[in-house]
Amino acid sequence: LAKTTQPISMDSYEGQEVNITCSHNNIATNDYITWYQQFPSQGPRFIIQGYKTKVTNEVASLFIPADRKSSTLSLPRVSLSDTAVYYCLAVSGTYKYIFGTGTRLKVLA
Template sequence: LAKTTQPISMDSYEGQEVNITCSHNNIATNDYITWYQQFPSQGPRFIIQGYKTKVTNEVASLFIPADRKSSTLSLPRVSLSDTAVYYCLVLTGANNLFFGTGTRLTVIP
């Protein structure tokens, strides 16, 4: 399993764009980069997944450079309800999920 490294915590003001970067130097050719979000006292929730370049959905964008050794989750114009822990995972096919400590995002009014 490719190990991932991401910041432990981040603070942001409401309305700002937040970028959370994850390092995964040992990513394998067949691995996909996947992000989950976890609100306090809730189960993790899938946000976005990508293989290379850029992926965008209604919640976030995911930027992956050509070497795929890192990725950046971008949350546009965050609100207080985006306060959560964000996990970066590297997956191949059907996998049991191994979560790290994630990045605790706090959105400040």
């Protein structure tokens, strides 16, 4: 199972773009990079998933370079409500989803 490494915490101001990088040096060929978001007092929720290049949805963008050893979650123009813990996972069609400690993003006014 691929291990992911991400910063423990980040601060940002409202309206800024936030980029959270995740390292996954031993990612497997069939692993997808997946991000979950956890608000205080709630369970994590899926936000985006990708294999390579760029994926964008209504919440975020995910950039994965060709070597796939790292990836970057980009949150455009964050607001206070984006304050949460963001988890990066490398997943395939297996049973285990390893969440790790995540990145605590704090958005300041």
